[in-house]
Amino acid sequence: MVREMLTGNASAAWGARLADVDYVPSFPITPQTEIIENISSWIRDREMNAKFVTMDSEHSMITAAGTAAATGARVFTATSSQGLLYGMEMLYTISGWRVPLVLVNVARAISSPITLEPDHNDILAARDSGWIQIHVENCQEALDAVLMGYKISEDERVFLPVIVNLDGFYLSFTREPVEIPDQKDVKKFLPPFNRENGYFRASKPVSRGAALLGGTGYSFFKYQMHLSACNAISVYKGVAKEFKAIFGREYDTVERYEMDDAEYVIVMSNSFATKGKAAVHIMREKGHKVGLLKLRLIRPFPADDIINELLNRKGVAIIDQNIAPGSGGILYNEVCGCLYHSKERPNILLSVIGGLGGKDISQAEFEHIIDTIKKYHNKKKVPIKPILLFTEEDMKVTNNIIDIAGI
Amino acid sequence: MIRVRFHGRGGQGIKTASRILGTAAFLEGYYVQDAPLYGAERRGAPITAFDRISKEPVLERGIITNPDIIAIGDETLLNDAAANVFQGIRKGGIFFVNTHYEASHILERYCLPECKVIVHDVTDITINTVGKASVSATLAACICRITGTAGKEALINAIKKELKSIELKDETIDKNIEAAILCYDKMSEVPIETYRFNPVSGPKIIAVKHYLPPKGVAVIYAKGNTKKRKTGNWRLFKPCINYERCVRCGICFVSCPDGCISLDTDNYPVIEYANCKGCLICYEECSAKAIETKREVRTW
Ligand code: SF4
């Protein structure tokens, strides 16, 4: 094991390298490109033994990834933002083929207006595609999630592809100390993929993506996908246990930070959770009983773990780094949905939208969220509309932009 | 935790400077986070890079708005409002500038708060020793020394590692180390009062109102919307037309990617220097060799 300063992109690439993948179809897009650059230079230098192909688009890239996986190859690919959307059709198609592979999405907010920094409208647009989704907070997690991803994806109880999501800029270009596991330990954790069952061979043709009219068979197989995705929760937990036994790092479906006696909880995901933890730490120093629940596994949605953590709390704020125009925060609705049947659910579930287009969330804003929950705590009527984290100063900046645009 | 923010121009080695500092501190056993911030990357465009160096795990991410040290690699950025180099400057903070001017001159000219201004002509040392103006190793050496985060050995190892990773030749790396050590020895450690969050009154969260078009829609109506962002100060080299050699072929006029060359009534090209960013495509394309280049320094 060595410790090195690695970017999130390099960490994800290391995950693919250690997983000893066979095939990497690729297409460049900021902020993901560094992942495939790393892999292609390793292949050039014979440090990695895989086939690397640059495709003509993300649509072809994801198609190639799925077809290669259907032959039993271990496949890695990566994209971001517009690229993920462009390949969206094939995300649904491939999950229906029931082939295992890992795709890394480097989150970047979606056009238009066009931008480079992250929010999660790209990755959450793929939430119903049948892919397992693991969202990571730091560079180490990025590497580890790629390794775990293969093991989950290749488990026959699941047999669905996996997306690992890491935030652009905040992780993709940011270096942190990362432990690179030894290849022999990774081999123990992730043996070569058993490609005996149902894989395409020249002499043994199979047809994936069959046509099924009339709805009956369609319903059955779609529901099978749902059940397999649900299985991924216990498979995930088993894989996490094995991972901990070998590498010492623990990754549950959710991560609890200062949760034991927390009266107020912030629910959030991805790299901004680091900022949330710092804010919780400072609020704790001031004597506020605040905790943070980080969502790591987004698909399948680990409802039982979330319910367990949120029951009997006084108030909960769900920060969505995404926006569904006309509805609000995407994860807010999912968290509310799973709590509805519990009598001990928190009094207040506050919807907060922040970090759109990578906009920072400041300490003061985190404190504002907790103040707002407290303000409503004893009131009957709680706003169900989301609060946007946007300050007077932000409005000045915006007015200046509008002025330059000549409006 | 020490927070360092570097400012410079694309091609100057600013990202690598932040990585050398990061790696050196990492080798000394610190928790480190470093990151560059670039938009649409272009040589000469302002670039920022960050380092967080701490004895405990770093619970921060993203851009640094409250730096303990601001390190300016290119002094012309001091006059570029858009580069925002003074953001978060404060009493007791350190403001390092790569310049030939005196510290007192900078303090007065920019009316800085009572921060510690440290100056050093890093470019000069680098050009003399290495022969090029990429200040990655030398600038990092200054900040290593000022912050006291890394000794010479860690610094040298970090320079080797980072410059190797961008595929520089051993000979060039050695020269960079030589120049870096010269800088390291010129500086001395300065006590740093690090930033602590202390809200006096937090920012006011507002309820954003609905605006009908055009205000509520991201559409640009203004022609020439670069009016508030002159890119002329990105130049490291200035293209100058020698009208005695110019044959009025107009090639430079059609080649300039930024439309900074127009033709006068006699069809001679005229360069608009307020926005010419010094890419030197016109210089490359002019087959009559009628365009010369001049190094621009000390423009303020
Ligand atoms: S390309 Fe050279 S010769 Fe042609 S118009 Fe421009 S300056 Fe003159």
Ligand code: SF4
């Ligand atoms: S250097 Fe020449 S081509 Fe480049 S922006 Fe200036 S005028 Fe245009």
